[in-house]
Amino acid sequence: MIGYIQNIKLGDKKLLTILNQNIDDLSELKETYSIIINEILISDYWSNRKITALKIKWQDGDIARSIRNDIFSCSGIYLWGASSIPRYIGKTVKLNFNKRFSRYIWQEISQCKLALKYEKSLIKDGIKGFPKDIIKKCHNNNWGNARLNGAVDFARHGINNIWFTLFPTDNLSKIDDMEIALIKVANSWNIENGLKSLINEQYK
Secondary structure, three states, rough: OOOHHHHOOOOOOOOHHHHHHOOOOOHHHHHHHHHHHHHHHHEOOEEEEEOOEEEEHHHHHHHHHHOOOHHHHHHHEEEEEEEEEEEEEEEEOOOOOOHOHHHHHHOOOHHHHHHHHHHHHHHHHHHHOOOHHHHHHHHOOOOOHHHHHHHHHHHHOOOOHHEEOOOOOEOOOOOHHHHHHHHHHHHHHHOOOOOOOOOOOOOH
């Protein structure tokens, strides 16, 4: 398994299959996650010349989805990071990655674009660094503070350092349980490696 994981490429559907095999044993799952996340962290950043590289900088998300539509048209687990720090794990089931990532990249008030536009004020004042109309719009759309808090975290880690990777799957039957389990082991991995906890508040 280790040898296989060391050769993983963006969009490999076998990764969630491997992780699912350990879903009932958190210690085994954590060991497998550790191998995978280390491979992701040492990976090159994605580019139109390196279309199998594991990490996609958010600024390259638009071109990445046009070139790798085979991946963005799938559903599954996704992971956000900042340089060498994993920050957030999420899932998408009813929406594919392309549609799900509207909240992160494509929309004008997406998480990354908010972090870019208000970076200095967010670093200084946190969520209070947003204009009141932005906060009101997020609340009016029933987004709560999740998107705003995420933008603050991305800004404070340096928005130009933010990247994501995708774990597509054709089998969504265990996706909810996998998200919960992965957040637990990933958050534990961060803490044990002297890093900040994930943004995820649930399942810690």
